[in-house]
Amino acid sequence: MLGASDLRGEAEARRHAGIGASYLTREMLRTEFGIDRAGAILSHDNLALDPRKLTSGLFLQALKRKARCYVPAEAIAIEDDRSGVTVATGQGPTIRARHLVLTTGYELLDAVPARGHSIISTWAIATPPQPRKIWPRAAMIWEASDPYLYIRATADGRVICGGEDEDFTDEQRRNALTSKKAIVLAKKLGRVFPKLDTTIEFAWSGSFGSTITGLPIIGSLPGRPRVHAVMGYGGNGIVFSQIASELVSTSIAGKKDTDAALFAFKA
Ligand SMILES: Cc1cc2nc3c(=O)[nH]c(=O)nc-3n(C[C@H](O)[C@H](O)[C@H](O)COP(=O)(O)OP(=O)(O)OC[C@H]3O[C@@H](n4cnc5c(N)ncnc54)[C@H](O)[C@@H]3O)c2cc1C
Numbered sequence: 103m104l105g106a107s108d109l110r111g112e113a114e115a116r117r118h119a120g121i122g123a124s125y126l127t128r129e130m131l132r133t134e135f136g137i138d139r140a141g142a143i144l145s146h147d148n149l150a151l152d153p154r155k156l157t158s159g160l161f162l163q164a165l166k167r168k169a170r171c172y173v174p175a176e177a178i179a180i181e182d183d184r185s186g187v188t189v190a191t192g193q194g195p196t197i198r199a200r201h202l203v204l205t206t207g208y209e210l211l212d213a214v215p216a217r218g219h220s221i222i223s224t225w226a227i228a229t230p231p232q233p234r235k236i237w238p239r240a241a242m243i244w245e246a247s248d249p250y251l252y253i254r255a256t257a258d259g260r261v262i263c264g265g266e267d268e269d270f271t272d273e274q275r276r277n278a279l280t281s282k283k284a285i286v287l288a289k290k291l292g293r294v295f296p297k298l299d300t301t302i303e304f305a306w307s308g309s310f311g312s313t314i315t316g317l318p319i320i321g322s323l324p325g326r327p328r329v330h331a332v333m334g335y336g337g338n339g340i341v342f343s344q345i346a347s348e349l350v351s352t353s354i355a356g357k358k359d360t361d362a363a364l365f366a367f368k369a
Pocket residue numbers: 175176177178205206207208209211224225226264307308309310335336337338339340341
C-alpha cells in the first residue's frame with residue numbers, strides 16, 4: 103500500500119506534470135470524507151458517464167455521418183493489400199474498406215500480436231440504494247493497495263465496490279469465485295465506510311485486457327499499415343479510447359502523432 107509520504111510525493115509529481123492534485127492529511131481525510139487512512143490524493147475534473155448511452159450516442163453520430171453498421175457480424179478473416187482491407191464475416195457480408203480498426207476489447211484476433219498483453223479477472227459488487235449515506239461529493243475512490251480497491255456511487259445512491267483481481271481467465275473458475283470475492287469486497291467496503299449498508303445486492307465479474315506498462319497498445323499491426331488495433335485498456339477504457347481516436351485518425355490521415363511511439367506495437 104502507498105503510505106502517506108508516497109502519496110504526498112505522487113501528488114507533487116502530478117502537479118509538476120500539470121495535473122491538478124491536492125494532498126489530504128489523515129486529519130483532512132477524516133473530517134472531509136470520514137475515511138480513516140494515513141493520507142490521500144484528491145484529484146479534480148473526473149468524469150462518470152453511462153457507457154451504454156455513450157456508445158449509442160457515438161453510433162448515432164457515426165450513422166449521421168454516413169457510416170454503415172453491420173450487426174450482428176463476427177469478423178473471422180482479414181486480408182489487406184496496398185489499397186485496402188477485406189474483412190470476411192461469419193454468415194454475413196464481406197466488407198471492404200481502405201483501413202480497418204480492430205476494437206475487439208480483450209478478445210484479440212489471431213492477426214494481432216499478443217506480446218506484452220495479458221487478460222485478468224476482476225470482481226465487483228453493488229449495494230442497495232442509500233443516497234443519504236453517500237460520502238461528500240460522491241468522490242470516486244481508489245485505494246492504492248495491493249490488491250487495489252475502488253469505490254464509487256451510482257446516480258441513485260448505490261455503492262459499487264470492486265477489485266480483488268486474479269491472474270487467470272477461465273470463466274467457470276471465475277464464476278465459482280464470485281460469492282467468495284463479493285464477501286471480501288463487502289467487508290473491505292465496510293472497513294472504509296463503517297456506516298454504509300454493505301448488503302450485496304449484485305455481484306459480478308469481468309475481464310481486463312492489460313499490459314505490463316499499464317499503457318494500452320494503439321497502432322497499426324507490424325508490417326500491416328492499413329490494419330490498426332487498440333487493446334489493453336485495463337480499467338481506463340474511457341481515457342485511453344479518446345487517445346486512441348486521436349492516434350488512429352492521425353495515422354489514417356497519413357500524419358504523425360508525437361505520442362504514437364509510446365503506444366505502438368513493439369517489434
Ligand atoms: C469491472 C470493470 C470496471 C471498469 N471500470 C472502468 C472505469 O471506471 N473507467 C474506464 O474508463 N474503464 C473501465 N473499465 C474498462 C472499460 O470497460 C474497457 O476498457 C472498455 O469497455 C473497452 O472498450 P472496447 O470498445 O475497446 O472493448 P469492449 O467494450 O470489450 O467491446 C469489444 C467488442 O468487440 C466485439 N468483438 C470481439 N471480437 C469480435 C470479432 N471477431 N468480430 C466482431 N466483433 C467482435 C465484442 O463482442 C465486443 O462487443 C472497466 C472494465 C471492467 C471489466
